[in-house]
Amino acid sequence: MEGLIRWRSMVTVAIDLAMPEDFNWAYDVIDRWADDPQKLGMHWVGPTGEERLVTFAEFRARSHRLANELEAMGLQRGDRVLLMLPRVVAWWESILGLMKMGGVPMPATVLLTPKDSIYRINIAEARAVITDTDGAAKIQAIRDQCPTLEHLIVVGSPVEGTTGFEDLISAGASERARMPTPGTDPALIYFTSGTVGNAKMVLHTHASYPIGHRITGTYWLDLKPDDLHWNLSDTGWAKAAWSSLFGPWNMGAALFIHDGRGKYNAHETLELLQRYPITSFCAAPTIYRLLVQEDLKAFTFSSLRSCVSAGEPLNPEVIDVWREATGLTVRDGYGQTESVLLCGNPPGQPIRPGSMGKPLPGIDLAIIDDENEPLPPGKEGDLAVRVRPERPVGLFKEYWRNPNGTAACHRGDWYVTGDRAYVDNDGYYWFVGRSDDVIISAGYRIGPFEVESALIEHPAVAEAAVVAKPDAARGSIVKAYVVLVSSAQPSEELQHELQEFVKTNTAPYKYPREIEFVRDLPKTISGKIRRIELRARAEQEVQ
Incomplete structure (x- = not known):
C-alpha cells in the first residue's frame, strides 16, 4: 500500500469511478461532447490519402440515424451484432448506434476465416453482421450455416441480399430520445485472442467498462481535450476499445485514424507521425520493434x-533506441481483453x-500463490486482481455462456x-510469461520474455520467441525461434554467437540450447506470438 500511496502523490487529477444505475456511454459521453458543434472527434486518412474531419456532432447525428433504422429493421435490445470492419468511420458509428438502441456489438477483425465467423455468429446467436463489401462476400458464402443471422x-x-449502411443512415431520423439503460446491461462482447482453444466471449457492461476506461485515458494515455491521439490497433482487438474508443473519447481527445491496407509499413507510420499534428501515439510492441529498425533520426515529430x-511487454532495448532517437520514453501498460x-x-x-x-488507482493487484495468498517481493506467482468484497470498475462481467x-x-x-x-521491493511489476509458457529446465524456472529480450538486443535479431522443448535429461530445454x-x-x-550473447546478458542457465531461424513467427489476430504453435512444433521434433 505504501508504494501505491507514493505513486498516487504524483497524480495531479482525481477521477470518480462511481457507476450510476443508468448509464449509456454513447448518449452520456459522446453526445455531450457533441454539444460543441465544432469539436473534432476524428481526423481520418484513407488508403489512398483521402482525408475526412468528423466532429462529435456528426457522430451524434449519424449514430442516432443508425440506431433508429436498426430498430425499424426489427433489432432489439440485447441482440448481438458481429462488427467486422477495417478502420473506417462506420466502425465508430456502428458502435455508437448499437449502444444507443441497446444492441451488443461484437468487434472482429476482417482477417477472420470462414470457420472463425461461423463460430462467432453461432455461439452468440447473432442476428446481424455489419461489414464491408469484401466481408459481405465472405459472410454470404457461409450464411446458410448461420441459422440466427437475419441481416x-x-x-x-x-x-x-444485403442492406446498405448508407441507405440506413440516409433513411434514419437524426433525432432520438435517450434510451434508459441499466448500467449492468450487456454493452459489448469481445472474443479472446485465442492463444489456446476456442475464443471465449468476454462480456462487458454499459457502466463498468466505459467508465473504467477513464483509468486508461487519465492515468496512462494522459489525454486532454485538445490532443490528437493515434492508436495503430486493428478494430477487431480489444485494444481498439482501450485506445481508439473509450480511453480517448472519455477525455474528449480527437482520434487520428489511418485506414492503411495491406502489409504493415513502418516507414509510412513514421512519415504520418511527422506529417500530422499527432500528440499521442499508441502501438503494440511488435510495431515498435519494426519502427526502431528504420532510420529514426531522419524524422522529426514536432507535435508528439x-x-x-x-x-505484450516491450523490451527495454527497444525503449532505449526509441528514446535516444525521439527524446520520448515509451510507457508500457498491462491489461487484458477482460479488463x-x-x-x-x-x-x-x-x-x-x-x-x-x-497498479492503477482502483485496482488491487497482487502476485498470489497456489493457496491464493499474496507473495512477498521477488517471488514469482500468479498475477491476480482482487474481486471481493467488491469487483473493480472496468473488469468484465463473465465469459458469456461459459460458466466453467x-x-x-x-x-x-x-x-x-x-x-x-x-x-519488486518498490512495487513495480515484472512480467514472466503466460502460465503455460513458463519453462522448467533442470529444475530452473525460466520466463520466455527475459530470454527473448536478451536475444533482440543483438543487432542481427528482429524478433524472437522462446518455448520449452522436451528433453530426456533436463525435462525441457530452451528453444528459440529467431527472425533475423x-x-x-x-x-x-x-547461432553460437547468439547463445553466447544471451549467456552474457542474462543468467547463463537461461540461454537457448537450440536456435532455429524462421521467416516469421505465428501470431494471433491481435499480434501476440502463438507460442502454443511453436511448443507443438518443438514437441513434434522429439517424437
Whole structure:
C-alpha cells in the first residue's frame, strides 16, 4: 500500500469511478461532447490519402440515424451484432448506434476465416453482421450455416441480399430520445485472442467498462481535450476499445485514424507521425520493434509528446533506441481483453524499462500463490486482481455462456489473469510469461520474455520467441525461434554467437540450447506470438 500511496502523490487529477444505475456511454459521453458543434472527434486518412474531419456532432447525428433504422429493421435490445470492419468511420458509428438502441456489438477483425465467423455468429446467436463489401462476400458464402443471422449490412457497395449502411443512415431520423439503460446491461462482447482453444466471449457492461476506461485515458494515455491521439490497433482487438474508443473519447481527445491496407509499413507510420499534428501515439510492441529498425533520426515529430505500448511487454532495448532517437520514453501498460488498464507507467512515475509499472488507482493487484495468498517481493506467482468484497470498475462481467470458464479464472477473492509475474521491493511489476509458457529446465524456472529480450538486443535479431522443448535429461530445454533483420543471414556461427550473447546478458542457465531461424513467427489476430504453435512444433521434433 505504501508504494501505491507514493505513486498516487504524483497524480495531479482525481477521477470518480462511481457507476450510476443508468448509464449509456454513447448518449452520456459522446453526445455531450457533441454539444460543441465544432469539436473534432476524428481526423481520418484513407488508403489512398483521402482525408475526412468528423466532429462529435456528426457522430451524434449519424449514430442516432443508425440506431433508429436498426430498430425499424426489427433489432432489439440485447441482440448481438458481429462488427467486422477495417478502420473506417462506420466502425465508430456502428458502435455508437448499437449502444444507443441497446444492441451488443461484437468487434472482429476482417482477417477472420470462414470457420472463425461461423463460430462467432453461432455461439452468440447473432442476428446481424455489419461489414464491408469484401466481408459481405465472405459472410454470404457461409450464411446458410448461420441459422440466427437475419441481416447483413454492408458499408460500401451492397450486394444482393444485403442492406446498405448508407441507405440506413440516409433513411434514419437524426433525432432520438435517450434510451434508459441499466448500467449492468450487456454493452459489448469481445472474443479472446485465442492463444489456446476456442475464443471465449468476454462480456462487458454499459457502466463498468466505459467508465473504467477513464483509468486508461487519465492515468496512462494522459489525454486532454485538445490532443490528437493515434492508436495503430486493428478494430477487431480489444485494444481498439482501450485506445481508439473509450480511453480517448472519455477525455474528449480527437482520434487520428489511418485506414492503411495491406502489409504493415513502418516507414509510412513514421512519415504520418511527422506529417500530422499527432500528440499521442499508441502501438503494440511488435510495431515498435519494426519502427526502431528504420532510420529514426531522419524524422522529426514536432507535435508528439506521449508514446505508450501494450499487448505484450516491450523490451527495454527497444525503449532505449526509441528514446535516444525521439527524446520520448515509451510507457508500457498491462491489461487484458477482460479488463481496462490494470498496471502501467503514468507520466511522472520513474520508469524501469521492461517493467509493467505499478497498479492503477482502483485496482488491487497482487502476485498470489497456489493457496491464493499474496507473495512477498521477488517471488514469482500468479498475477491476480482482487474481486471481493467488491469487483473493480472496468473488469468484465463473465465469459458469456461459459460458466466453467468464468469459474476457472476465479480463485478465492481473486480473478487470476493467467499470467505469471513478480513484484519488486518498490512495487513495480515484472512480467514472466503466460502460465503455460513458463519453462522448467533442470529444475530452473525460466520466463520466455527475459530470454527473448536478451536475444533482440543483438543487432542481427528482429524478433524472437522462446518455448520449452522436451528433453530426456533436463525435462525441457530452451528453444528459440529467431527472425533475423534483412541484413543478417542464418549460420551456425550466428547461432553460437547468439547463445553466447544471451549467456552474457542474462543468467547463463537461461540461454537457448537450440536456435532455429524462421521467416516469421505465428501470431494471433491481435499480434501476440502463438507460442502454443511453436511448443507443438518443438514437441513434434522429439517424437
